[in-house]
Structures are given as structure tokens and as C-alpha cells.
Amino acid sequence: MHAAVSPAAAMRAGAALPVDQARIARAVREILFAVGEDPDRDGLLETPKRVAKAYAEMFRGLAEDAGTHLARTFEQASGELITVTNINFFSVCEHHLLPFHGQAHVAYLPKHGRVVGLSKLARTVEVFARRPQLQERLTDQIADALVEHLDAAGVVVMVEGEHMCMKMRGVKSHDARMTTFARRGIHRHDEARGQAALQLVRDLAHRARA
Numbered sequence: 001m002h003a004a005v006s007p008a009a010a011m012r013a014g015a016a017l018p019v020d021q022a023r024i025a026r027a028v029r030e031i032l033f034a035v036g037e038d039p040d041r042d043g044l045l046e047t048p049k050r051v052a053k054a055y056a057e058m059f060r061g062l063a064e065d066a067g068t069h070l071a072r073t074f075e076q077a078s079g080e081l082i083t084v085t086n087i088n089f090f091s092v093c094e095h096h097l098l099p100f101h102g103q104a105h106v107a108y109l110p111k112h113g114r115v116v117g118l119s120k121l122a123r124t125v126e127v128f129a130r131r132p133q134l135q136e137r138l139t140d141q142i143a144d145a146l147v148e149h150l151d152a153a154g155v156v157v158m159v160e161g162e163h164m165c166m167k168m169r170g171v172k173s174h175d176a177r178m179t180t181f182a183r184r185g186i187h188r189h190d191e192a193r194g195q196a197a198l199q200l201v202r203d204l205a206h207r208a209r210a
């Protein structure tokens with residue numbers, strides 16, 4: 001059976017996207033043939049199904065909307081920067097379909113005192129991480145979601161990731177760690193405030209890890 005609608009088109013249409021696990025399983029069986037394996041030997045018999053299940057989990061975010069997690073805000077008249085650091089994430093690089101993982105660090109300045117619970121920020125990171133992804137885009141999408149759904153006055157996001165496609169293959173840079181940043185609102189337009197917020201996030205992230 002051929003899916004008539006591409007995932008991207010389904011997303012634009014706002015449709016929840018069920019992952020076609022049978023189709024994934026067929027493709028994995030093909031991959032096993034292609035690498036010279038025998039998909040019918042004992043150890044591999046259930047593998048296509050298991051991979052399909054794992055992929056359904058890893059790409060679940062395609063069918064999810066960060067807005068649902070960020071819709072439940074509460075009032076907190078503080079006017080100060082709120083930071084949440086060391087949010088662990090697991091994602092899949094869209095160039096090699098290999099995992100990358102690390103921590104996301106978020107700081108935002110609420111507008112009109114609209115803030116969101118800690119777990120909702122972690123959920124937001126997860127929605128964007130569980131897709132075929134690029135770390136740069138992941139970073140931007142988290143920042144954009146906070147502006148779009150919380151109407152945050154300013155946002156700083158720092159993402160640190162280790163990419164299996166770099167560690168396992170090619171140049172094998174085992175210890176390479178990629179760091180990406182995104183700034184929005186006042187933290188983008190006001191260079192001094194942006195840099196200060198970024199420094200704060202860096203300090204907090206490293207303190208938590210030490």
C-alpha cells in the first residue's frame with residue numbers, strides 16, 4: 001500500500017500522522033538483504049518489527065504539536081528571566097538517520113507574566129527532537145515555539161549534542177560535541193542582554209553538570 005499523503009503535507013493539513021510500521025518493517029527487511037544478511041535467520045526474524053516500533057517512537061514528534069504542551073500557562077508576575085537547563089533529549093540526524101543526543105538549555109523572559117511548567121518545556125524539546133532532525137533546526141524550533149505559544153519577550157536556547165554519525169563513521173571524532181544557539185525577541189535585538197542571558201545559561205548548564 002502506498003501512502004498518498006507525505007508526512008510534511010499531513011502536518012500542514014494538521015492531521016495526526018500514524019506511523020506506518022508495516023511499511024518500515026518491509027524496508028528494514030530490504031536493508032538486511034542489502035547488507036548481505038539473511039533476514040530469515042533466527043536472530044533477525046523479529047528485527048524488522050522491532051525497528052518499526054522503535055522508529056514509531058523516535059519519530060513520534062512528527063505527529064505532535066508543541067502548542068498543546070505550551071497552551072497551559074499560569075500567571076507569575078516576575079518579569080525576570082526563567083531558565084531551565086540540562087533538558088536531556090534524544091534525536092535522529094536527518095542526514096544519516098543515526099541518533100544524536102545531549103542537553104537543551106532554555107531561558108525566556110515572560111511577557112504579561114505568562115509562564116509554563118517545567119515539564120512542559122521538556123515536552124516541547126521532545127516534540128521537536130523526535131523527528132528526523134538537524135541540531136540547528138531543533139534549536140531554532142524550540143526558540144520559535146516559545147515566542148509563538150508563550151509570546152515570550154525574549155528567548156535564548158543553547159543545545160549541546162553528540163552525533164553518532166560523527167562518532168561511529170567517517171572521521172570518527174569521538175569527542176566532538178556540537179553547540180548551537182538561538183536568540184529571539186529582546187535577546188536578539190539587544191546585544192548586551194542577549195549576551196548576558198547566554199552567559200547565564202552557559203554558567204547554569206555547566207554548574208549543573210559539575
Ligand SMILES: [Zn+2]
Pocket residue numbers: 093094095096097098163165166
Ligand atoms: Zn548525521
